[in-house]
Amino acid sequence: MRTKKLGKDLEVSAVGLGCMGLSHAYGTAVEKNEAVRLIRQAYEDGYTFFDTAECYTGINEDGSISYNEEIVGEALQPFRDKVMIATKFGVHHSPDGLVMDSHPDTIRASIEGSLKKLKTDHVDLYYQHRIDPKIPAEEAAGVMAELIQEGKITHWGISETDEEYLRKAHGVCPVTCIQNRYSMMARWHENLFPVLEELNIGYVAFSPLANGILTDAFGKGAVFAEGDYRNFMPQYKEEAYDANEKLLSFIRMLAEEKKGTPAQISLAWMMCKKPYLVPIPGSRKIERVRENAGAAEIMLTEKEIAEIDKQLDKMEMSGVFGGSPTAKK
């Protein structure tokens, strides 16, 4: 697969693999050996960029906990020096929602836990998963500078950041990339593009398929397992299917024109838009992981992208999932 550069020098496959769904958010976790096989096959197919997080845990069929970092670490061990592993700190799940904690002591404990689970001596890209309002950007960035100096991480990034926080953090320790939500249904972070260009910071796009709806694989009446977040997502509500019909037929048409699939067009649109933009779609099915990798071969011109954006700007569509709530305290 072709590669892209994030920030100054982090070279990654043009499509990365989001590994979260193997453990978390989409029902019972995938059986460990099967998940390891899928990640290794993705590597064989050209992926060199793998995304996980400390808080991506789930429940296995037998009731035990699935730690996504453990799966990723085991899968990538045979070719550790040929891949880039990204993980995240600073978020814990609670029954009331997400709890942010970027206290320096917490980060220190998190990196040790992540290195152990990932069976590695360094993380290639360490993200602050969410901004912690109690910790100034400069303080979190200061800890990142220390971890880089100690060789425990080589690059860092911020997930769901805004411009102000990014500028402050970058001033203390250069940020390699942000990781924010981005898809044809979620374009509200496009206002960060000029800032990223000014500071030479990459953009890793999470949920690039709007949690799968943009692939056109999930028709009206799609049923999801218990514990699958899609049961609560606005784009999967009964009424959303009609609201999104225009968007999906537009994507189908583009796919036909470019001899690709709707998933590939959705990814190619963002990959060709900016050289520093890298999507990290996730799937439990190897044939879909391979299909998504194929998006790197579809080329759209600047003019074609501008035309698609123009259509999207005036397209009526349903709401889209914007993230889990934050715990009140």
Ligand SMILES: NC(=O)c1ccc[n+]([C@@H]2O[C@H](COP(=O)([O-])OP(=O)(O)OC[C@H]3O[C@@H](n4cnc5c(N)ncnc54)[C@H](OP(=O)(O)O)[C@@H]3O)[C@@H](O)[C@H]2O)c1
């Ligand atoms: N930083 C953050 O806060 C944050 C938040 C969310 C996610 N992420 C990262 O982003 C990654 C991807 O995000 P995501 O899982 O939320 O959304 P996504 O990649 O937009 O969508 C994943 C869903 O799409 C389906 N899918 C993927 N490729 C497909 C294809 N070619 N055809 C049909 N269906 C396809 C998958 O179903 P099947 O498994 O059934 O194929 C899965 O349910 C995660 O793995 C995680 O690493 C980060």
